[in-house]
Amino acid sequence: MTASVQKYSLEQIESLELAPAADHRNLEGWVPEISNEDDLRNALEKAFDYRGDVTLTLKSGARIEAYVFNRQTAATLAESLVQYFVPDAPEKRSVSYAEIARIEFTGKDRAAGKQWEDWVRKYNERKAAGEKGIALTPEALD
């Protein structure tokens, strides 16, 4: 946690009525401009937080569509790396920050939407239409 992150005092935390909500910006389709080391580090931090696949273009020209599940940052880009799963291979893979030229948030953001209010609205609409056994179902995997 960096010093720039807002901190609460214990007194403030103990008196909270509602939890502070996280800022949810939908990054689907975003292609960050990367002109320096900080831009790259920030974009990869966002990729780590993103609940969808991203496409990494390496300096070699190779493109990797993957789910980035971890990052290990160090003093230099060469020492920093992201870990990812690609859709068609079982093993964890990694690539150094120094090899990455471009990041595209190409996959669907699986955390976007699905708000409680959406469920209440859908439920009321379906109930008003006389539907029984109302339920939300998980998205198909294929």
Added chain:
Amino acid sequence: MAIPISQMWTVATYVLKKRLSGTKRYPLVLMLEPLFRCNLACAGCGKVQYPPHILKKVLTPEQCFAAVEECGAPMVSLPGGEPLLHPQIVEIVNGLVARKKYVYLCTNALLLKRRLPEFTPSKYLTFSVHLDGQREHHDFSVCKEGGYDIAVEGIKEAVKLGFRVTTNATFFDGADPGSVRGFFDEVMDMGVEGIVLSPGYSYEKAPDQNHFMGRARARRLFRTILSNRKRSWKFNMSPLFLEFLMGDRHYECTPWGSPAYNIFGWQRPCYLLQDGYTSTFAELLETTKWEEYGAASGNPKCANCMVSCGYEPSAVMDGFGSLKGLFAMARGTFRTYPDKRAQEILENPETAEHGHQARALEETKV
């Protein structure tokens, strides 16, 4: 407290050995997530939002056993996702039972009745069934009408076959204390061993960010629910953790007490927060900046958390860590916690908080 003596003895001697050996940080429960896939789509869930190729991945039994050996905790919780969707869950459970680990298989029970014949009753195996309240509340919470009835059918069958069964409830802003107490009566009548409960946590990735209680509101809710306790209610939890929820005790978070392992590795720092992964449990313990987490750190991600995976280990270590703690646990087990103000709120619910879930349920009445 509903926990069997043999399990309490195992945990007590484990804690004592760790303390005598001078071990500063040690796990009590391994949160072993064998998969993220689920057969429910609860609005606001922060656990299962992944692309399909991630949801299809599972831990193998060998990976599960290696994690359990590496961690060494005496208890293993199998959450998810829905563990009963794992094709080798029986092999995983049997392997853990053979290792004499106390296993809590956390399930929404949609598949429980059908799969029960594949399992063998054991003092080491408990089905921890997700039930968030009475029928109407549970169905609305898990976004599935009829979900409660299916789960209850599974519970009753499991109890009949001689399995250990607990219920596991998460409560959000606006939970109705009177209904929750009625729910406790219902589940005890089903013959379950005990009740597990926890306030909801605002997962950073949860789509539904507006309905998580802060600590002040959570304490009021749990004081109303857990005061004036009926003797018929049994809790499969430390009584000191329940006192913490009611605001009678202060604890700091023990995130390493319930470490999480899944297809990505060892999750840093805890079961709820995802700040990265390590390859080994030792690396998790040694390289995580623990001082940056927990309420005392001021970290906003920990601000509302009073969840059992972080705070129950604190209560258990306190309870088994001294004679004073042991006495407090024994006393808490038999107390009914009389409280006039809590009783008034129960009798006049209009004076209590009335949050989003209760309002939403009222809006659906025709």
